[in-house]
Amino acid sequence: xxxxxxxxxxxxxxxxxxxxxxxxxxxxxxxxxxxxxxxxxxxxxxxxxxxxxxxxxxxxxxxxxxxxxxxxxxxxxxxxxxxxxxxxxxxxxxxxxxxxxxxxxxxxxxxxxxxxxxxxxxxxxxxxxxxxxxxxxxxxxxxxxxxxxxxxxxxxxxxxxxxxxxxxxxxxxxxxxxxxxxxxxxxxxxxxxxxxxxxxxxxxxxxxxxxxxxxxxxxxxxxxxxxxxxxxxxxxxxxxxxxxxxxxxxxxxxxxxxxxxxxxxxxxxxxxxxxxxxxxxxxxxxxxxxxxxxxxxxxxxxxxxxxxxxxxxxxxxxxxxxxxxxxxxxxxxxxxxxxxxxxxxxxxxxxxxxxxxxxxxxxxxxxxxxxxxxxxxxxxxxxxxxxxxxxxxxxxxxxxxxxxxxxxxxxxxxxxxxxxxxxxxxxxxxxxxxxxxxxxxxxxxxxxxxxxxxxxxxxxxxxxxxxxxxxxxxxxxxxxxxxxxxxxxxxxxxxxxxxxxxxxxxxxxxxxxxxxxxxxxxxxxxxxxxxxxxxxxxxxxxxxxxxxxxxxxxxxxxxxxxxxxxxxxxxxxxxxxxxxxxxxxxxxxxxxxxxxxxxxxxxxxxxxxxxxxxxxxxxxxxxxxxxxxxxxxxxxxxxxxxxxxxxxxxxxxxxxxxxxxxxxxxxxxxxxxxxxxxxxxxxxxxxxxxxxxxxxxxxxxxxxxxxxxxxxxxxxxxxxxxxxxxxxxxxxxxxxxxxxxxxxxxxxxxxxxxxxxxxxxxxxxxxxxxxxxxxxxxxxxxxxxxxxxxxxxxxxxxxxxxxxxxxxxxxxxxxxxxxxxxxxxxxxxxxxxxxxxxxxxxxxxxxxxxxxxxxxxxxxxxxxxxxxxxxxxxxxxxxxxxxxxxxxxxxxxxxxxxxxxxxxxxxxxxx
Numbered sequence: 077x078x079x080x081x082x083x084x085x086x087x088x089x090x091x092x093x094x095x096x097x098x099x100x101x102x103x104x105x106x107x108x109x110x111x112x113x114x115x116x117x118x119x120x121x122x123x124x125x126x127x128x129x130x131x132x133x134x135x136x137x138x139x140x141x142x143x144x145x146x147x148x149x150x151x152x153x154x155x156x157x158x159x160x161x162x163x164x165x166x167x168x169x170x171x172x173x174x175x176x177x178x179x180x181x182x183x184x185x186x187x188x189x190x191x192x193x194x195x196x197x198x199x200x201x202x203x204x205x206x207x208x209x210x211x212x213x214x215x216x217x218x219x220x221x222x223x224x225x226x227x228x229x230x231x232x233x234x235x236x237x238x239x240x241x242x243x244x245x246x247x248x249x250x251x252x253x254x255x256x257x258x259x260x261x262x263x264x265x266x267x268x269x270x271x272x273x274x275x276x277x278x279x280x281x282x283x284x285x286x287x288x289x290x291x292x293x294x295x296x297x298x299x300x301x302x303x304x305x306x307x308x309x310x311x312x313x314x315x316x317x318x319x320x321x322x323x324x325x326x327x328x329x330x331x332x333x334x335x336x337x338x339x340x341x342x343x344x345x346x347x348x349x350x351x352x353x354x355x356x357x358x359x360x361x362x363x364x365x366x367x368x369x370x371x372x373x374x375x376x377x378x379x380x381x382x383x384x385x386x387x388x389x390x391x392x393x394x395x396x397x398x399x400x401x402x403x404x405x406x407x408x409x410x411x412x413x414x415x416x417x418x419x420x421x422x423x424x425x426x427x428x429x430x431x432x433x434x435x436x437x438x439x440x441x442x443x444x445x446x447x448x449x450x451x452x453x454x455x456x457x458x459x460x461x462x463x464x465x466x467x468x469x470x471x472x473x474x475x476x477x478x479x480x481x482x483x484x485x486x487x488x489x490x491x492x493x494x495x496x497x498x499x500x501x502x503x504x505x506x507x508x509x510x511x512x513x514x515x516x517x518x519x520x521x522x523x524x525x526x527x528x529x530x531x532x533x534x535x536x537x538x539x540x541x542x543x544x545x546x547x548x549x550x551x552x553x554x555x556x557x558x559x560x561x562x563x564x565x566x567x568x569x570x571x572x573x574x575x576x577x578x579x580x581x582x583x584x585x586x587x588x589x590x591x592x593x594x595x596x597x598x599x600x601x602x603x604x605x606x607x608x609x610x611x612x613x614x615x616x617x618x619x620x621x622x623x624x625x626x627x628x629x630x631x632x633x634x635x636x637x638x639x640x641x642x643x644x645x646x647x648x649x650x651x652x653x654x655x656x657x658x659x660x661x662x663x664x665x666x667x668x669x670x671x672x673x674x675x676x677x678x679x680x681x682x683x684x685x686x687x688x689x690x691x692x693x694x695x696x697x698x699x700x701x702x703x704x705x706x707x708x709x710x711x712x713x714x715x716x717x718x719x720x721x722x723x724x725x726x727x728x729x730x731x732x733x734x735x736x737x738x739x740x741x742x743x744x745x746x747x748x749x750x751x752x753x754x755x756x757x758x759x760x761x762x763x764x765x766x767x768x769x770x771x772x773x774x775x776x777x778x779x780x781x782x783x784x785x786x787x788x789x790x791x792x793x794x795x796x797x798x799x800x801x802x803x804x805x806x807x808x809x810x811x812x813x814x815x816x817x818x819x820x821x822x823x824x825x826x827x828x829x830x831x832x833x834x835x836x837x838x839x840x841x842x843x844x845x846x847x848x849x850x851x852x853x854x855x856x857x858x859x860x861x862x863x864x865x866x867x868x869x870x871x872x873x874x875x876x877x878x879x880x881x882x883x884x885x886x887x888x889x890x891x892x893x894x895x896x897x898x899x900x901x902x903x904x905x906x907x908x909x910x911x912x913x914x915x916x917x918x919x920x921x922x923x924x925x926x927x928x929x930x931x932x933x934x935x936x937x938x939x940x941x942x943x944x945x946x947x948x949x950x951x952x953x954x955x956x957x958x959x960x961x962x963x964x965x966x967x968x969x970x971x972x973x974x975x976x977x978x979x980x981x982x983x984x985x986x987x
Contacts, residue, residue: 107142227666227987231264234980241974252679252958259672259853267665275657276466276490277650280517281497286535286611287469290497291316293611293643294650295461296618299421300326300453301469302432311431313483314451314469318458326423328453330413330430330444337479338447339398344765346394347893348377351758370758379433383443403443413444420455427451450483460647462654481769489871493653494526500534500578500608516782518589519789523796523874525867530604532582533646537575538610538633540567548574571634575608575642582606607646610634614641666987668853673984675849680978682843682959684967690837691961697832698957709821710948714941717814721940726806727933729795734929737791738922741784745912745919748783749905757901764892764904768882781882784912788877788925800870802863811862811940815947819855822951826851839960847957858947862940869936873929880928884921885911 102111102125109127125139126132134142238257279287288301301314333341352374381389385400392400413430417423430444430451461467468487471480488494521530540548545566549558552573558566586604613632635641685691721727752760759778763770768780799806826844833839888911892904913919918926959967971978 102139107139109139227662227669227984228264228267230980230984230987231260231267231669234977234984235260235264237977237980241977256672256676263665263669263672267669274464274466275492275654276468276487277653278468278470278488278491278494279497280470280488280494282499285497285499287497289611290533290535290609291467291469293609293614294467294647295455295458297420297455298615299424300427300455302424302428311445311471312448312450312480313471313487314431314453316453316455316461316467316469317465318455318461318463320457320463322454322456324456325416325418326420326453326455327414327416328423328427328451330415330451331449332411332413332444332447333449333479334411337449340479341446342381342397343394344762345377345380346397347765348373348758348762349381349390351761370756373758373762380446383433383446423453427453449480460650462651462658464658465650465654485875488520489524491526492657493529493531494521495531495533497533497535499536500539500574516777516779519786519793520874522589523789523793524871525797525801530586531649532586532604532606534575534578534582534606534608535611537571537608538613538635538641540571540574540634542567545570552577567634568636568640572640578608579606605649607642607649609643609646610641611643614638614643617641668856669984670987671849671853671856673981675846675853676981677978677985678849679846679959680970680974680981682846682962682967684962684964685839685960686964688963690839691963694833694837694839695961698829698960706952707948710818710945713814713817713821713948714944717810717944718937718941721807721810721937722933726799726810727930727937729806730792730799730933731930733791733795734788734926737788738918738926740787740791741922742919744787745784745922746909748780749909749912752780752783752908753901753905757904760901760904761893761895764889767886767889779878780908781878781885784881784921785878785925788922789874792874792877796870796874800866800873802867802870805866805870807869807936807940808863808866811866811944812859814940814944815855815858815862818944818948818951819851822851823848833960843960844957846959851951854947854951858943861943865936865939865943869932869939873932873936876928876932877925880925881921884924887911 102109107127109125111125125134127134127139235257238253238260241253279291281287289303292298292301292303295316295318300316352370378390381397384402385392385397386403389397389400415423415426417426430448432445433443455461457463468491470484470487542563545563548570549555549566552570554569554573558569561569583604583606610633613635616632617635617638638644685694752763755763755778759770763778763780769777770779771777797805800808802808826847830844833844885908888907892907895903895907912921915921915923962970
């Protein structure tokens with residue numbers, strides 16, 4: 077999308093050179109542009125190519141389709157992808173090539189020099205193959221594995237049979253065969269890529285909530301992810317998946333920041349240290365000496381610089397450090413590291429230097445963690461982590477590095493589910509679930525549609541002190557049950573009562589929050605699943621239970637049995653989720669394949685039309701009377717859709733709430749600026765240096781942009797579900813209605829033609845069923861595409877508000893970051909106050925947010941319109957009636973030369 081992708085102007089020449097390492101020249105068949113590597117998050121749908129002949133942002137797939145003048149990719153086109161991306165021999169964003177290869181549409185050769193155990197092009201392909209490997213019977217159930225394997229085999233056989241068919245026939249017949257070949261190839265590719273359905277689960281929570289310990293417990297690998305009892309150990313997104321194809325070894329790919337991304341953070345770190353020095357000297361503020369938070373911000377910066385450049389780094393300026401050799405140069409030749417180990421514990425030890433700060437002795441003087449962007453871990457087949465399910469240990473939002481923050485944000489958008497982790501380390505009077513996640517994340521999950529089936533996991537339920545027990549016994553009215561019991565028995569009694577109470581309270585809070593967010597007093601079917609777990613006691617008790625020799629001594633904190641820890645319940649829940657996701661995708665692939673098979677079966681079984689004169693007249697009548705869905709029909713339906721979607725019940729309702737929200741935001745802006753001024757000058761500047769986003773040492777990140785956007789988001793949330801729901805939302809309903817109207821237009825013509833054939837030519841209308849089958853397949857595909865568009869756009873649209881505010885305030889943030897000397901805080905406050913109030917009748921910052929959101933809504937309309945137009949064209953041109961004017965001789969020739977095809981089709985129908 078052009079509005080959210082800022083790139084330098086394009087050169088007019090195809091295959092152009094560019095000075096930005098994030099931009100890759102793309103050119104094919106006379107069409108040229110630039111692909112923004114920083115935007116390649118999901119290759120097959122990411123809008124990341126800006127065309128050289130205009131401002132339109134398209135996907136790489138759309139780029140090639142447009143150049144080819146096609147609507148779908150076939151195997152013969154795959155070689156063309158090699159020509160699409162020009163890979164230069166420098167420190168490119170190599171990790172983004174992974175997304176291109178994962179799409180299954182490209183094979184790139186990497187000619188850059190290798191170092192250590194780096195990934196070659198083959199390694200990338202192997203990694204992609206791991207993601208696409210079939211599910212093992214142990215992880216998803218033998219029935220799903222066998223069915224998906226049979227389907228894929230039959231589709232492979234069908235594709236091969238169509239490719240090698242000796243039948244040539246008439247031009248119309250060849251066109252029909254070509255369409256089947258294209259459809260079968262597409263289904264085979266989709267089946268191969270998605271046979272192991274990928275379900276991405278993001279795990280979020282506050283610092284030290286126990287996310288890493290929880291994930292280790294779920295997959296029963298206690299030493300895989302680093303854990304700590306007193307600090308956060310996850311500073312980057314870590315993806316964990318299992319695969320039967322990795323053998324018995326454990327492996328990981330570590331993606332690093334680019335040199336440019338690190339230099340951006342390096343400047344901020346140097347500023348943090350310099351600001352602290354000014355605070356100590358009193359040159360920033362004589363009234364506010366360095367506080368505890370300022371010292372922690374400085375210490376974090378010092379730790380990172382020492383890890384990368386050595387102990388002398390703190391005495392050097394930013395310009396000096398840019399020229400200083402790094403202790404570890406992650407940007408030399410490659411931007412990805414590969415590690416492998418025979419056990420999870422060995423891999424965990426190797427991962428430590430990439431994830432957490434270590435002592436010089438422990439790390440051998442070399443630390444990588446400040447330079448890491450994300451990590452992907454592959455473990456052998458695990459019964460508790462079904463193949464295709466990806467668990468993502470997400471760091472807190474507000475990362476000091478914008479690249480890592482962007483990775484976290486992108487993963488959150490891609491997540492199918494989000495699990496919220498909160499520690500149960502306080503007494504009942506202190507537990508409030510709403511306080512366990514920051515306000516912005518809670519609002520975002522709601523707007524993204526992630527709270528309909530919310531999973532909340534309370535960790536550390538075994539932590540209960542003797543001093544807490546008497547109070548808790550009174551709180552839960554357990555005095556009678558606790559009579560005569562030992563302290564340990566009382567603790568178990570209290571813990572179980574507290575767990576049940578917490579489940580009820582969290583479910584109640586979530587329902588109330590859902591009603592509040594909806595603004596209608598209704599929760600619209602929100603459900604919450606709550607688990608109260610203990611990873612520590614699970615390890616201790618399961619270790620003893622699985623000992624094949626004499627029972628090992630155990631030391632659980634609290635519980636008596638493995639089941640009491642509820643980790644097994646969570647494991648079974650995850651297994652069920654993986655199996656259900658796989659079953660859904662296998663069934664979808666099966667349905668699509670059988671629709672194609674039915675169409676082919678009916679068409680190939682047609683005996684032809686005996687009378688040659690009748691064949692000629694039918695063909696003429698087809699050309700004159702069966703004018704399918706015309707371009708005019710499609711344009712009129714799309715115009716009706718646009719008018720309705722921008723009407724009062726859809727985007728008009730969104731516009732009303734947007735105006736109300738902006739009015740509240742304008743009224744609230746000055747008080748927000750005043751509240752920010754309560755921050756220490758060091759923290760205030762740190763926020764501005766990072767364009768309004770900073771976590772620092774706080775549990776909840778500081779976001780000036782979110783503070784300004786909050787009233788707008790609050791108002792939008794009251795109608796968001798009504799507009800964007802993919803079940804009964806207005807956009808979805810209107811798009812599906814327009815699609816069905818197009819299909820109805822086609823059906824009207826076919827019905828008329830059917831009547832004409834049966835009455836005037838004595839030709840059975842049943843012979844039109846293959847065309848109907850194809851039309852049904854086309855509408856099913858388009859319906860799924862439209863649903864996907866709405867699902868994606870509901871997550872992107874609300875983010876436009878905050879993004880637009882940040883872009884509009886960048887100059888102000890930069891100006892604040894340049895302030896020095898006495899009165900710095902007052903000057904920064906004045907700059908920000910002017911920036912959020914400047915402009916009439918509406919301050920510029922809020923006008924920008926309004927325009928950006930409405931522009932994005934227009935983009936949604938256009939994206940849906942393009943799909944409707946594509947469907948109209950396809951249903952007019954891709955539905956075949958050629959068998960109606962096929963002679964009996966040709967029909968027999970077709971049947972004879974397609975015997976192998978018909979056998980495969982029969983097997984597909986019997987699945």
